[in-house]
Amino acid sequence: MIKNSVDIITLGCSKNLVDSERLMHRFSEAGYKVRHDPEKVSSEFVVVNTCGFIGDAKEESIEMILRMVEAKKAHKIHHLYVMGCLSQRYREELEAEIPEVDKFYGKFDWTDLLTDLGSRISEEKDFGRILTTPPHYAYVKIAEGCNRFCSYCAIPLITGRFVSYPMEQLLDEVKSLVSQGVKEFQIIAQDLSSYGLDLYGKLKLPELIDRMAQIPGVKWIRLHYAYPSQFPYEILPVIQRHDNVCKYLDIALQHISDHVLVDMRRHVTKQETYDLLKRIRTEVPGIHIRTTLMVGYPGETDEDFEELKEFVREARFERMGAFAYSEEEGTYAANHFPDSIPEEVKQARLDELMALQEEIALESNASKVGQIFDVIVDREEKDYYVGRTEYDSPEVDPEVLIAKDRFLTVGDFCRVKVVEALPFELMAVPVELD
Structure with missing residues (x-):
């Protein structure tokens, strides 16, 4: 066992990864040796940064915690701490069920960990990080939380209301990362579309990206996780105008059937979705759109699924992922709509949708041959x-x-x-x- 050292294990999304990188920086500043996702844990301290988004992610997080409990029992590590989305939502239950964990932290109070260990941490640079990605790219998280309250989604229950990070702080973070050799920036949030509304009273994503693109050394900027309702259309001329803003947009659409969209509480219609995609492709020729779709939502009929397939055929997304509905306790859907579609039907629909997308992806890639x-x-x-x-x-x-x-x-x-x-x-x- 390596004394005065910490192994940090990150589960879940890139937003979690940014938190881990910030925690690693704090540990390093306090004099600890830090490792991320080691093949074998061997440090004095282990921190597991958990995900609590859907059933599979929660199960993976629990399994990892229990593995680390066994490592602690075997005296391979001395102290075990847990942070992140799972412990944010289920802290009391986890404390009761897994008392071997020294302390649980949530999605936001993990910043107290070093203080609890007796270290004095400077707050001068909140954006200080040790990158776990290759040194030429990094994720930049511009907000926390979500105000959308889609019926199936537990994220607002975990992260709370939408909170933007101040623009100047984000621009300083990007400048700091450029000075470390970062060239490519993945801009992330639960909802990019709402950036700035809480701080400035208006949608400020276009201004943020416009200013970020003008920072010397920023070679690529890529946008992840926009929301279709109240989409900030002013971002489109920013993408078109700047060569270093990638012609790429990640925007989760989930479904196309009007009645499914209503039940999902997505606040967007089928026609509005088609109009949105048409405008994006018109204003930014050549843009590649990534989306995520859901199958098996309660009440999704065979006709709804056929409508979804037709949407995929017509929209021809260059990048697409899909997943089957997973009931999350406490959500509107779990409280109002029985999870009545059999798992085998969900999986069959998922397989069929992804097979269709594979054909479209191959055609999209084939068009690039010779270019x-x-x-x-x-x-x-x-x-x-x-x-x-x-x-x-x-x-x-x-x-x-x-x-x-x-x-x-x-x-x-x-x-x-x-x-x-x-x-x-x-x-x-x-x-x-x-």
């Missing part, structure tokens, strides 16, 4: 380099496998020609820069 793109090199494998275009976010989108025709540096941009397309990968060769 030349700028890519950022993420890593080197034995037989090729692995990179991404501006249309591809880390972890979730297709990668570009680049032939080792010449030496490339991880973290640098290079120009490639696409020579082959697969549904979720592109094959390419490097070409000379002009």
